[in-house]
Amino acid sequence: MLLCVARGAATQAPAPGGAIALLSSDGRRSLPTTMIGDQEFAGLDDLAAAFHLAVQEESGAITVAYKGRIVILTPDQALASVAGRLVSLPAGPVRSGRRWLVPLEFVSRALAPIYDVRLDLRKPARLLIVGDLRVPRLTARYESVGGAGRLTIDAAPRTPSAVVQEAGRLTIRFDADAIDAPDPLLAPQPPASLVRSARAAGPVTVVVELGSQVEGVRSSAEQTDAATRLTIDLVAGAAPAESGATAPAAPAGLPPALAPVRPALRTIAIDAGHGGDDDGVIGPGGSREKDVTLAIAERLKTSIESRLGIRVLLTRDADRLMALDERTALANNNKADLFISLHANGALRADASGATIYSASFARDAEEEARASAAPERLPALGGGLRDIELVKWDLAQSRHAGESAAFARLLEEALSARVPMAAPAVEQAPLRVLQSANMPAVLVEMGFLTNPAQEQALGSTEFQSALVQGIYDSLVRFRDRLAAGGTP
Numbered sequence: 365m366l367l368c369v370a371r372g373a374a375t376q377a378p379a380p381g382g383a384i385a386l387l388s389s390d391g392r393r394s395l396p397t398t399m400i401g402d403q404e405f406a407g408l409d410d411l412a413a414a415f416h417l418a419v420q421e422e423s424g425a426i427t428v429a430y431k432g433r434i435v436i437l438t439p440d441q442a443l444a445s446v447a448g449r450l451v452s453l454p455a456g457p458v459r460s461g462r463r464w465l466v467p468l469e470f471v472s473r474a475l476a477p478i479y480d481v482r483l484d485l486r487k488p489a490r491l492l493i494v495g496d497l498r499v500p501r502l503t504a505r506y507e508s509v510g511g512a513g514r515l516t517i518d519a520a521p522r523t524p525s526a527v528v529q530e531a532g533r534l535t536i537r538f539d540a541d542a543i544d545a546p547d548p549l550l551a552p553q554p555p556a557s558l559v560r561s562a563r564a565a566g567p568v569t570v571v572v573e574l575g576s577q578v579e580g581v582r583s584s585a586e587q588t589d590a591a592t593r594l595t596i597d598l599v600a601g602a603a604p605a606e607s608g609a610t611a612p613a614a615p616a617g618l619p620p621a622l623a624p625v626r627p628a629l630r631t632i633a634i635d636a637g638h639g640g641d642d643d644g645v646i647g648p649g650g651s652r653e654k655d656v657t658l659a660i661a662e663r664l665k666t667s668i669e670s671r672l673g674i675r676v677l678l679t680r681d682a683d684r685l686m687a688l689d690e691r692t693a694l695a696n697n698n699k700a701d702l703f704i705s706l707h708a709n710g711a712l713r714a715d716a717s718g719a720t721i722y723s724a725s726f727a728r729d730a731e732e733e734a735r736a737s738a739a740p741e742r743l744p745a746l747g748g749g750l751r752d753i754e755l756v757k758w759d760l761a762q763s764r765h766a767g768e769s770a771a772f773a774r775l776l777e778e779a780l781s782a783r784v785p786m787a788a789p790a791v792e793q794a795p796l797r798v799l800q801s802a803n804m805p806a807v808l809v810e811m812g813f814l815t816n817p818a819q820e821q822a823l824g825s826t827e828f829q830s831a832l833v834q835g836i837y838d839s840l841v842r843f844r845d846r847l848a849a850g851g852t853p
């Protein structure tokens with residue numbers, strides 16, 4: 365029996381194989397492989413180099429040692445001794461010129477048990493993962509109903525992602541070391557589909573090509589026990605050039621997220637200013653703005669989620685550097701209904717004090733440009749369900765919410781002034797970049813002056829932080845109630 369197997373393998377010349385990506389914390393490199401029959405082999409010398417193995421050949425056996433632990437292979441035998449235990453392989457080692465080739469499964473079945481970090485061979489994905497890297501498996505499906513469609517991408521285990529829309533395509537970037545995705549990620553779609561294709565386009569990136577008829581895109585993410593589900597809803601514009609063409613009516617069975625919705629306060633993005641290399645203002649006592657903003661953001665999240673049942677999305681939950689655009693992209697992609705950026709002020713005058721609330725201001729022509737380029741209400745049947753039609757330039761997105769932002773700023777001023785010292789004036793407008801790309805009402809709060817020794821102490825204290833949190837909380841309750849009453853805030 366063994367002889368037959370051996371002869372079968374030997375008579376088939378090694379065919380040029382492919383390669384498998386070896387991922388470790390040091391990066392990604394390629395491990396060449398060779399097909400022999402229907403088995404895929406790797407060079408034992410390549411594995412020895414990659415995994416620091418000592419390989420010796422003597423008296424008809426191949427000994428592979430790693431830190432005193434031993435695997436013994438016998439040429440052409442599909443059984444290996446792994447630290448004294450017998451383990452089966454799909455094929456035995458095969459000589460190729462001066463090298464020994466072993467089936468790829470050698471890694472998972474023989475090497476992994478004696479190795480001291482995790483080895484995860486994912487053959488279908490062409491990945492060999494060394495150590496505890498974040499490599500989510502992605503699966504996708506697409507459903508369409510009438511003029512609308514929904515693309516769902518599950519990432520397991522849970523993995524955050526950011527969606528960026530550019531002309532005709534969406535780029536989804538996963539916060540991971542690599543992604544494990546079939547190619548293509550989405551089965552081929554019919555020509556008229558709103559989604560043309562979805563495939564991995566980089567180590568952590570998926571590109572979704574959209575049909576030219578797509579006019580509205582909205583994405584949201586939700587956590588399940590084992591995965592993060594990214595839902596991307598798409599809507600087509602009016603059918604082109606058919607006689608009597610009208611905007612598509614909302615078909616029966618439309619995905620619920622596309623059904624008309626009333627404005628409400630379901631998700632709030634809280635942005636802790638600065639982070640990582642960017643300390644922000646540093647107080648005379650050494651307090652750093654980035655720490656103060658994060659501490660208060662975390663308190664706010666706990667307070668709002670537990671007491672109001674409103675989901676709070678923190679743009680950062682650690683001491684991490686984050687670009688301004690990433691902060692708003694996260695809020696936009698998660699369709700937050702309100703964006704609050706937290707900061708602490710600094711001034712040359714040590715006695716400057718009090719909180720200031722900013723909303724974005726725009727040059728007049730910018731506001732007009734935004735209005736002109738904003739998608740008109742072409743889809744009356746879908747009503748407010750698509751308030752995020754993303755045809756307006758990102759950096760002008762906020763101009764459509766300027767009124768609501770200013771209204772919320774006033775509510776916030778009323779609520780805060782009952783609890784913490786305010787600067788004069790306490791509400792201002794400024795062309796702040798972090799606000800301009802927010803596609804929802806947005807304000808920036810300078811909570812106090814970190815350069816003022818008394819305020820520095822206050823900003824770090826539980827008492828002051830609780831007062832701030834309660835003030836913001838009060839303003840949210842009023843904002844929510846006004847939205848629910850159907851009025852603009």
Ligand SMILES: [Zn+2]
Nearest residue numbers: 637644707708
């Ligand atoms: Zn700041």
